[in-house]
Amino acid sequence: MKLFQSIWDDLRHQRNLDAYITILLSIVFGTLGILGIVDLAVINSAILATLALLAIGTLLDRTNRQRVIEVIRSIENTRSESQSIDHLFFNPDHVIRLDELARKAKTELWIVRESGSTILRFHFGALDELLAKGVNIRLLTTNSTDSVLQILSFRDVAHTEVKDFEARFIETQRLAENLINNPKRGTLTIKQIDYDIPIIGEFIDAELEQAQAIIRFVAFRLPFEQYPRVHINRMANPIAFAHFKSQFLSMWEAASPVSLNATNE
Numbered sequence: 001m002k003l004f005q006s007i008w009d010d011l012r013h014q015r016n017l018d019a020y021i022t023i024l025l026s027i028v029f030g031t032l033g034i035l036g037i038v039d040l041a042v043i044n045s046a047i048l049a050t051l052a053l054l055a056i057g058t059l060l061d062r063t064n065r066q067r068v069i070e071v072i073r074s075i076e077n078t079r080s081e082s083q084s085i086d087h088l089f090f091n092p093d094h095v096i097r098l099d100e101l102a103r104k105a106k107t108e109l110w111i112v113r114e115s116g117s118t119i120l121r122f123h124f125g126a127l128d129e130l131l132a133k134g135v136n137i138r139l140l141t142t143n144s145t146d147s148v149l150q151i152l153s154f155r156d157v158a159h160t161e162v163k164d165f166e167a168r169f170i171e172t173q174r175l176a177e178n179l180i181n182n183p184k185r186g187t188l189t190i191k192q193i194d195y196d197i198p199i200i201g202e203f204i205d206a207e208l209e210q211a212q213a214i215i216r217f218v219a220f221r222l223p224f225e226q227y228p229r230v231h232i233n234r235m236a237n238p239i240a241f242a243h244f245k246s247q248f249l250s251m252w253e254a255a256s257p258v259s260l261n262a263t264n265e
Contacts (some may be wrong), residue, residue, distance in 0.1 A: 001248070006232060007078070017199065020023075020231070023248060024092060028130055031216075038047055044187065054123065056234065059258050067265075076235060082195075083191060089228040089230060091226065099125075099126040100232055101202070101204060101214065102123070102126050102127075102130060102132070102202065103126060103129065104204060104206060105130055105135045105204045106135070106205055106208070107135060107136065107205050107207065107208065108135060108136050108137070108138070108203075108204075108205055108207065109130055109135055109136075109138070109202065109203070109204055109205075110128075110137075110138045110202065110203035110206055110248055110252075111135045111137065111138065111139045111140065111201075111202050112139070112140045112141075112199060112200045112201050112202075112248060112251075113139065113141050113196065113197075113200050114141060114142050114152055114188070114218075115141055115142070115152075115165065115168040115169050115171075116139050116141040116176075117169070117171040117172045117175065118145075118157075118174040119139075119166075120139075120172055120175035120176060121175060122172070123176075123181070124175065127179060127188075130178060130186060131180075131184035131185070131186040131187075131188060132184055132185065132186070133185065133186070134185035135186045136185045136186050136187045136188075136189070137186065137187070137188045138177070138189050138190075138191070138192065138193070139172075139188070139189070139190045140190075140191050140192075140248065140251060140252055140255055141143075141190070141191075141192050141193075142192065142193060142194075142195065142197055142199075143192040143193060143194040143195075143256070144165070144166055144169040144192070144195065144212065144215060145194055146162075147194075148194060148195070148196060149162045149165045149166065150162060151196045152165050152196070153165060155218075155220055156221070157221045157222055157223050172187075172190070173258070173260070176188060176258075176260055177260050177261055180260055188197065188255070188260065189257070190258040190260065191252060191256060191257050191258060192255055192256055192258055193251050193254055193255035193256070194245040195251065195254075196220065197251070198217070198218055199215055199216065199217055199218060199225075199244070199247065200215075200216050200218060201213060201215040201216055201244070202214045203244075203248060206228055206248075208234075209234065209235060210229070210234065210235065211233075211234040211241065211245075212232065212234065213231075213232045213234075213241060213244055213245070214229065214230075214231055214232075214235055214242050215229065215230050215232060216229040216257035217226065217229070
């Protein structure tokens with residue numbers, strides 16, 4: 001009973017018609033051949049027609065299966081991309097030490113920071129080595145205007161007061177002047193922009209083919225370690241690298257230079 005119900009449902013919805021036609025023709029011509037009513041040539045022609053019908057059905061079935069496979073692959077790729085984005089931005093194994101990467105710089109190191117004091121304080125030795133071997137360093141920070149400082153204070157995870165942010169900019173100036181105290185082959189240039197910088201990061205040898213960048217996206221009231229980050233290799237990801245490089249250069253052009261004087265410390 002279920003078999004007939006299934007056949008009836010298929011016929012009503014026009015499913016598997018090629019199979020039912022093939023079965024029907026096989027039964028009819030098989031019966032007629034046994035009874036000797038139909039000539040053998042007619043039966044052979046019917047067999048060939050049936051085989052052709054089966055071939056068409058097979059091709060259609062193969063096409064439909066291929067479409068299903070493509071849909072499944074598309075879903076799997078979407079899931080894979082989604083997982084890779086999590087892996088890309090938040091995988092703790094991908095945390096890259098700036099000292100290790102920056103020491104590979106041959107010509108230039110570009111740095112983007114809110115105030116710059118932390119990177120100068122904790123990476124003073126590495127930056128000093130780079131300047132000594134002739135690497136030119138650009139440091140781009142926000143400006144210490146009241147409007148920008150208010151934004152930085154409001155966004156900061158520790159609710160740092162405006163006056164403390166002002167102290168960071170003073171520290172940046174002092175550390176930078178200490179860096180250039182002794183004559184170096186490389187140069188240190190600092191610029192400030194009156195803008196709440198949306199990204200921070202470092203560009204290593206940005207003008208060379210083997211350039212690399214570490215980009216972090218500024219987050220609201222999260223510690224620095226939890227900022228989404230990405231390591232971009234120019235040769236592997238030329239479009240992404242060009243985008244962020246262009247952003248840096250645009251901000252650099254709009255920023256104002258900071259005057260540095262060597263100290264005797």
